[in-house]
Amino acid sequence: MTAEQRVTYCRICEPLCGLIATVEDGRLQSLRPDKDHPLSQGRACPKGIAFTDVQNDPDRVLAPLRRQPDGSFAEVSWDVALSDIANRLQNVLDSHGGGAVGEYLGNPAAFGYAASLWSGLFMKRIGAGHLYSAGSQDINSRYVASRLLYGAATQIPFPDLPRTDFLFMLGANPLVSHGSALRVPRVRDDLAGIVKRGGRVVVVDPRRTETAAAYEHLPVRPDSDAWLMLSLLHVVFADGLEDRAAIAAQATGIATLRELCAAFPPEKTAARTGIDAPTVRTLARDFATARTAVAYGRTGACLGHHGTLVSFLIDALNVVTGNLDRPGGALMSHQVIPVEDFGERSGAFSYNTKTSRIGGFPDVFGTFPAALIADEITTTGTGQLRALFVFAGNPVLSVPNSAALEAALPRLDLLVSLDLYVNETNRYADYILPGTTFLERDDMPMAFAGCCPTVFLQAAEPVVAPYGQARPEWEVFEELAARMGLSLLATGPLERLNPVLHRLERLGLKMTPQRMMNMLLRIGPYGDRFGLRRGGLNPGKLREHPHGIVLADHAPHGVLADVVAHKGGKVCLDPAEIRTETGRLGSAPSTSAQFPLSAIGIRELRSQNSWMHNSPTLMKGNRRQRARINPADAEAAGVTDGSVARVVSATGAIELEVTVTDEVGAGTIAIPQGWGHRGGGWRLANANPGVNVNELTSSRPEDLEALAGMSVLNGVAVRLEAVTPAPTAGAGATDLATT
Numbered sequence: 124m125t126a127e128q129r130v131t132y133c134r135i136c137e138p139l140c141g142l143i144a145t146v147e148d149g150r151l152q153s154l155r156p157d158k159d160h161p162l163s164q165g166r167a168c169p170k171g172i173a174f175t176d177v178q179n180d181p182d183r184v185l186a187p188l189r190r191q192p193d194g195s196f197a198e199v200s201w202d203v204a205l206s207d208i209a210n211r212l213q214n215v216l217d218s219h220g221g222g223a224v225g226e227y228l229g230n231p232a233a234f235g236y237a238a239s240l241w242s243g244l245f246m247k248r249i250g251a252g253h254l255y256s257a258g259s260q261d262i263n264s265r266y267v268a269s270r271l272l273y274g275a276a277t278q279i280p281f282p283d284l285p286r287t288d289f290l291f292m293l294g295a296n297p298l299v300s301h302g303s304a305l306r307v308p309r310v311r312d313d314l315a316g317i318v319k320r321g322g323r324v325v326v327v328d329p330r331r332t333e334t335a336a337a338y339e340h341l342p343v344r345p346d347s348d349a350w351l352m353l354s355l356l357h358v359v360f361a362d363g364l365e366d367r368a369a370i371a372a373q374a375t376g377i378a379t380l381r382e383l384c385a386a387f388p389p390e391k392t393a394a395r396t397g398i399d400a401p402t403v404r405t406l407a408r409d410f411a412t413a414r415t416a417v418a419y420g421r422t423g424a425c426l427g428h429h430g431t432l433v434s435f436l437i438d439a440l441n442v443v444t445g446n447l448d449r450p451g452g453a454l455m456s457h458q459v460i461p462v463e464d465f466g467e468r469s470g471a472f473s474y475n476t477k478t479s480r481i482g483g484f485p486d487v488f489g490t491f492p493a494a495l496i497a498d499e500i501t502t503t504g505t506g507q508l509r510a511l512f513v514f515a516g517n518p519v520l521s522v523p524n525s526a527a528l529e530a531a532l533p534r535l536d537l538l539v540s541l542d543l544y545v546n547e548t549n550r551y552a553d554y555i556l557p558g559t560t561f562l563e564r565d566d567m568p569m570a571f572a573g574c575c576p577t578v579f580l581q582a583a584e585p586v587v588a589p590y591g592q593a594r595p596e597w598e599v600f601e602e603l604a605a606r607m608g609l610s611l612l613a614t615g616p617l618e619r620l621n622p623v624l625h626r627l628e629r630l631g632l633k634m635t636p637q638r639m640m641n642m643l644l645r646i647g648p649y650g651d652r653f654g655l656r657r658g659g660l661n662p663g664k665l666r667e668h669p670h671g672i673v674l675a676d677h678a679p680h681g682v683l684a685d686v687v688a689h690k691g692g693k694v695c696l697d698p699a700e701i702r703t704e705t706g707r708l709g710s711a712p713s714t715s716a717q718f719p720l721s722a723i724g725i726r727e728l729r730s731q732n733s734w735m736h737n738s739p740t741l742m743k744g745n746r747r748q749r750a751r752i753n754p755a756d757a758e759a760a761g762v763t764d765g766s767v768a769r770v771v772s773a774t775g776a777i778e779l780e781v782t783v784t785d786e787v788g789a790g791t792i793a794i795p796q797g798w799g800h801r802g803g804g805w806r807l808a809n810a811n812p813g814v815n816v817n818e819l820t821s822s823r824p825e826d827l828e829a830l831a832g833m834s835v836l837n838g839v840a841v842r843l844e845a846v847t848p849a850p851t852a853g854a855g856a857t858d859l860a861t862t
């Protein structure tokens with residue numbers, strides 16, 4: 124059979140770059156960048172191309188696996204697996220109610236609409252009391268900031284890169300991450316374009332990252348961005364540089380914000396941030412007087428002790444300088460398929476509508492901090508977590524205090540995982556159900572697709588049928604519901620649609636995730652309204668344009684009043700939560716004499732969180748997980764370049780090789796996350812295990828960020844110790860040394 128070329132797009136990370144798949148006899152031969160993709164234009168990164176290794180991985184789980192009494196896994200039929208899971212889940216529900224059941228949604232879940240929707244409906248239907256996601260280790264603080272500012276949590280403003288004159292970037296490394304909460308497949312060109320036009324890119328980061336090295340780097344102490352942002356705002360107000368007209372038109376609460384900032388002149392925050400006052404003053408003036416400017420933050424801004432406050436202040440700076448909802452500033456996210464709109468209106472994107480059993484944290488979209496999972500499993504009483512679904516996640520590596528989570532998982536009555544691999548988490552599962560790769564399912568983008576300077580939509584058909592017995596994950600939830608005699612439609616956000624849905628069902632049109640998305644597409648702002656709007660989008664039109672359709676060259680601006688849900692359509696600059704949180708900013712550093720250094724993470728070009736270390740292509744070249752440490756700190760600890768050192772926190776300790784470099788300032792240690800493989804089914808990953816940085820991070824409720832329950836993964840107080848003599852057997856470092 125001759126090879127066929129199929130158009131698709133990558134769903135590993137947020138740019139969603141166009142790809143062309145070569146398929147022969149139902150098997151993927153290779154992937155290459157799609158030259159005809161309007162946004163990525165022939166660009167893709169090493170991970171996207173290497174996805175062929177994942178698709179064809181001999182270590183992939185391709186049949187349902189059931190745990191045996193000796194802890195090993197044996198293949199079982201789907202029918203046996205689903206019936207037993209349904210039974211056991213029903214038992215838990217009968218004895219303990221929905222409050223004992225939960226789900227953890229991992230990051231890849233956000234890249235497929237069908238299963239996110241259907242698992243959500245399923246959990247809602249059974250009244251699951253324990254919903255968690257990768258969001259509490261990633262972006263929930265950003266959502267909560269948006270909820271406070273705009274009354275709409277999913278409204279995430281993003282920088283208008285093609286038109287801005289000044290990009291002020293906090294805690295993001297897009298030359299490696301390729302952009303997050305920002306969809307720009309050619310981000311390298313977009314950043315270069317700013318400078319070429321005579322503009323500036325300023326990168327605030329404790330590490331001289333790839334992005335920082337290419338532009339103006341402002342080194343900052345970890346976890347001090349709140350102080351920096353308050354000082355920048357302080358100077359804008361003190362110098363009378365605020366845009367009064369914009370503020371009056373767009374916002375309420377300016378007096379309170381001004382008052383909050385008054386206490387933070389740059390002279391007072393310099394010791395905390397490590398940035399001297401004149402630099403802050405100049406920066407504030409340059410930003411405020413630039414023709415257009417935009418502040419943008421990502422995980423480095425979200426994962427400290429004050430992540431929600433930092434995200435809030437980033438947007439506040441945009442508002443106060445007249446750069447929100449303006450070309451060249453921050454644009455409000457837009458939707459082609461109005462999933463978020465629908466969710467906002469139905470209340471699905473809730474905040475603080477209930478509190479966690481442990482720690483009393485507010486919910487974010489119905490989810491609680493994943494850091495609490497271990498305690499929720501081990502703490503007895505009503506609502507104790509007994510049955511957990513893990514969908515496309517590896518929380519043992521990604522959630523703080525892994526040792527506690529790993530110890531707690533075997534105590535569950537039922538642990539079910541939907542995944543591509545046996546990983547560090549689901550090795551404790553009762554069942555591992557083989558999920559589909561993104562090449563095996565149809566998709567339309569949701570989450571973050573609207574954070575794109577261009578209005579664009581591409582839908583993808585499956586390019587290969589699921590390998591082996593892999594099944595689209597949404598069908599698992601549909602099947603479980605059927606076996607438990609439940610209707611998924613009678614619930615939650617869909618309730619209002621019930622009459623329509625039931626009528627359709629009587630006509631033999633069963634509601635599927637795809638039908639639902641198509642319906643939303645057609646009634647959405649660019650839809651054909653089922654024929655009422657000529658030239659509008661419908662599924663047929665998307666199929667005619669497999670590379671995607673540019674719907675507008677520039678994302679809309681001047682839409683604030685329409686998208687802000689607060690009364691009067693104005694941005695709220697003085698929420699009580701933010702006043703309280705600012706009051707919590709002590710002036711003492713989060714480090715101590717015992718733990719004098721501050722640890723931050725590193726995201727690597729050829730990793731994707733924890734799950735692409737089994738790709739031979741990406742693992743080429745004797746890759747090593749190495750911490751970066753400043754020469755002064757290395758000397759003080761007696762640690763030399765290339766040696767193995769021990770990093771100790773109040774929670775745990777790891778041993779790994781260090782690179783001594785001035786890439787990080789004194790007092791900062793940077794450690795790549797996503798490593799620490801052991802005992803899962805991914806053989807190459809296990810052979811190059813590295814160590815798990817989340818052995819160091821804390822899951823204690825008092826150590827989580829207060830407003831969103833975010834895990835604090837940056838600015839972790841640690842100390843460095845030399846390891847002498849050679850590392851002892853059994854430690855991760857020994858494994859590293861043999862790779």
Ligand SMILES: Nc1nc2c(c(=O)[nH]1)N[C@H]1C(S)=C(S)[C@@H](COP(=O)(O)OP(=O)(O)OC[C@H]3O[C@@H](n4cnc5c(=O)[nH]c(N)nc54)[C@H](O)[C@@H]3O)O[C@H]1N2
Pocket residue numbers: 228229230231257260261422426514515516517518520521522541542543544546557558559560561596724731732733734796797816817820836
């Ligand atoms: N210390 C520290 N920890 C961190 C971070 C940090 O900066 N520092 N970053 C955090 C961030 S930003 C994130 S997003 C989280 C990620 O946290 P997680 O989502 O828990 O972890 P991943 O490593 O992304 O694992 C994803 C799992 O999904 C599986 N998978 C991949 N594609 C599919 C699919 O299509 N279907 C199914 N069913 N499964 C699939 C993979 O095999 C893998 O097992 O980690 C967080 N953890």
Ligand SMILES: Nc1nc2c(c(=O)[nH]1)N[C@H]1C(S)=C(S)[C@@H](COP(=O)(O)OP(=O)(O)OC[C@H]3O[C@@H](n4cnc5c(=O)[nH]c(N)nc54)[C@H](O)[C@@H]3O)O[C@H]1N2
Pocket residue numbers: 136137230261293294295296297299300301302303327328329330332343344345346347348421422423424427723724725726727728729730731732837838
């Ligand atoms: N190659 C690759 N790409 C990825 C991923 C991957 O694992 N590998 N993961 C994907 C995922 S899940 C996500 S969420 C995105 C994230 O996308 P980004 O947030 O752009 O990625 P990071 O590299 O984590 O950038 C965070 C930066 O914050 C800095 N930082 C740490 N602490 C602080 C601090 O206290 N203050 C400030 N100002 N900066 C700080 C770090 O040094 C780092 O450079 O990337 C995605 N893309």
Ligand code: SF4
Pocket residue numbers: 133134135136137138139140166167168169170171172301
């Ligand atoms: S940047 Fe992300 S979306 Fe683009 S090819 Fe790489 S992994 Fe895929």
Ligand SMILES: [Mo]
Pocket residue numbers: 230257261
């Ligand atoms: Mo993430």
